[in-house]
Amino acid sequence: MYRKMLLIAALSWNAAALIMLGGCDEKKADAPAAGSNTKVDDHSGHDHGHEHADGHDAARGGTVIALGEQMIGSFTATATRDEGQIVAGTDAPIDVTISPAAGSTAKVIAVRFWIGTEDGKGSVKAKADIENPAEPHRWHTHAEIPNPLPPGSRLWVEIESEKGATATGGFDLKN
Numbered sequence: 001m002y003r004k005m006l007l008i009a010a011l012s013w014n015a016a017a018l019i020m021l022g023g024c025d026e027k028k029a030d031a032p033a034a035g036s037n038t039k040v041d042d043h044s045g046h047d048h049g050h051e052h053a054d055g056h057d058a059a060r061g062g063t064v065i066a067l068g069e070q071m072i073g074s075f076t077a078t079a080t081r082d083e084g085q086i087v088a089g090t091d092a093p094i095d096v097t098i099s100p101a102a103g104s105t106a107k108v109i110a111v112r113f114w115i116g117t118e119d120g121k122g123s124v125k126a127k128a129d130i131e132n133p134a135e136p137h138r139w140h141t142h143a144e145i146p147n148p149l150p151p152g153s154r155l156w157v158e159i160e161s162e163k164g165a166t167a168t169g170g171f172d173l174k175n
Helices: 003-020
Strands: 040-041 064-072 075-082 091-101 108-116 123-129 138-144 155-162 166-171
Touching: 003 166, 064 155, 064 166, 075 123, 075 155, 075 166, 108 138, 123 138
Parallel strands: 040 123
Antiparallel strands: 064 075, 075 091, 091 138, 108 123, 108 155, 155 166
């Protein structure tokens, strides 16, 4: 009887150790809004497949396409993407420079991009990061392009302030 209990204890400890090790370095994505079927991908640790040279603009091996500038909530946002066709089922390297509006002290705590419709149906919201600490207002990620790409798709930028307020603006993809 004692041997069986010892065997069960040893097996249980090994199983518990495997479960704990399997959870190491797990990064949680932002949860989608209630009632939406929008996926969220924080793109943590992904490899962009290109070098990031110092003093180098948003372009990652090509010409930058300016998508425009607009007010999103209490922020001014200027969006660009790398040159190339917007092709369903691929991704698009996107950069958005975000600054508080004149006279505002608002701070950005999170930025999300997606390509598609404003409601995000069928799109993946990607959490952007500041890649270069020397450019603390420039947010970057690779936005996944839905397949099929809905007619009238745009780049959508959601900005979350330190107060928890979110605001969204859309940019023409200029494809």
